[in-house]
Amino acid sequence: SDVCSSDLINNGALHTSVRSYEILETNGNIREIQQNDSDFYTALVGIGSTGIITSLELEIVPSYEISQTVYAELSHETFKKNLLEIMSGGYSVNYFTDFTEKRLGDVWFKNRGINPPTYFGAKARTAKVHPIVSEPADATSEQLGIPGPWNQRLLQFRIDANPSAGVELQSEFFVESKNGSAAFSAIEEISHLFREKLMISEVRAIAADSHWLSPAFDRETISIHFTWKKDYEVPYLIHLIEEALKPYDFRPHLGKLFNVEKDHLVKVLPKFEDFVQYVKRVDPNGKFQNQFSKNLLSL
Helix, strand or coil: CCCECCCCCCCCCHHHHEEEEEEECCCCCEEEEECCCCCHHHHCCCCCCCCEEEEEEECCCCCCEEEEEEEEEEEHHHHHHCHHHHHCCCCEEEEEECCCCCCEEEEEEEECCCCCCEECCEEECCCCCCCCCCCCHHHECCCCCCCEEHHHCCCCECCCCCCCCCCCEEEEEEEEHHHHHHHHHHHHHCHHHCHHHEEEEEEEEECCECCCCCCCECECEEEEEEEECCCCCHHHHHHHHHHHHHHHCCEECCCCCCCCCHHHHHHHCCCHHHHHHHHHHHCCCCCCCCHHHHHHHCC
């Protein structure tokens, strides 16, 4: 198939590092699936409906160092005008904003080598900061451009610390990279309706892949993540965002909060119906299904 790509985004989602895996099937057998097997791109990303993955073989590279710098208060306007260039300018780049009336956000920039003093006009912060500015920065990974091992820099939070706010709700939506700026604008236009319940929003970029149920299936992707306060209104606010994003054929993160049902997933995930048929074949008696998957897949 033709993958839509700007050729700027190089890092895939975590599952793209897998080269083979073992999966526990309904009959109790463990089957190894290699990358050249027909089931490889079907079963790995499968919301638990294809079996229990018991082991993974990953493609690895020699260890390397990363420097992380946070650039303060980049305007939404500059971000939208240069979104793909900003998101692809380093090894890993994230944009955090709370969608307040200030329309500003911080760029978390990770790269091999020395980071520049400014990034698209935003200046490097001189003190550590949490993505949620009101939270203490102690739990975050090292910043200030200080090089360190990749596993101590690529995560925003220290591996031994509490991530994010701890008590929260999450949702995430994925659009094709060419629609990233327009989708961000659509959310910005309704942000006054939800910002009081929002802790922080994060934008990231993902290279296209071939896994059937992946949010980046066959298209280079911009994801917009929301960390919410634990509040009864959040599902309705997510609905408002979904409505704003429908013109851009968004894909929801199936492990986080969303409202859309199978008809939307069939529209935006070309292999969704094929995946449903696969699940029916490998799990005809529904051993690996629960009410969520039965409803989502119409089983």
